[in-house]
Amino acid sequence: DGGITQSPKYLFRKEGQNVTLSCEQNLNHDAMYWYRQDPGQGLRLIYYSQIVNDFQKGDIAEGYSVSREKKESFPLTVTSAQKNPTAFYLCASSTQDRGSMFFGEGSRLTVL
Amino acid sequence: AQSVSQHNHHVILSEAASLELGCNYSYGGTVNLFWYVQYPGQHLQLLLKYFSGDPLVKGIKGFEAEFIKSKFSFNLRKPSVQWSDTAEYFCAVISYNTDKLIFGTGTRLQVFP
DSSP: OOOEEEEOSEEEEOTTOOEEEEEEEOSOOSEEEEEEEETTTEEEEEEEEEETTEEEEOTTOTTEEEOOSBTTBOOEEEOTTOSOOOEEEEEEEEOTTSSOEEEOOOEEEEEO | OOOEEOOOSEEEEETTOOEEEOOEEOOOSOEEEEEEEEOTTSOEEEEEEEOSSOSEEEOGGGOEEEEEGGGTEEEEEESSOOGGGOEEEEEEEEETTTOOEEEOOOEEEEEEO
16 A cells, blocks of 8 residues: 555654654655644644755754655654754655645654 | 744534634745645545635535635635534645645634534
């Protein structure tokens, strides 16, 4: 079945540690996105990528980094510089015309 | 900067009541518009989308939305809600120039039997 797989589903980390969230899609979509979802704030765009080896900052990129070495993979690293990392993170991918967009199940990160 | 506003943060209705959720966006260029729904404990899923053509768009589960370009609005409507429509609804906009898909803050809808 085609879809987006995010892992891990739940993650705990100590302050000062970097953590990488995985996002893999087998939909052959060119575009991939990372969002952060917080109660009352909707989904805020962290980074997005329209093509392999290229990505752009979204509205809240500070403290995060990404890579897009393969079409199917778009991992997100939450660095120790992110001041408020505890959140629910959603990965998405879409066709070039954005007509079809799929979301992963999300990863919930808790910083202790 | 591109932004999306959903003015209704929390809406409470009885079954069979009519629904209208507001969505306004700030970008003036060519845009694609979307409404997504997130049922409790589930993924985001697409309700409907507008790319071009007829500004009145019909989606799944009896929802529709009207694109009014002069008002930069894309309001979601349903004539008669059901308890199963209880969910969070997100409006989203993507501009042709930036390729950034921006979401509104969401509207939580609670429908009581």
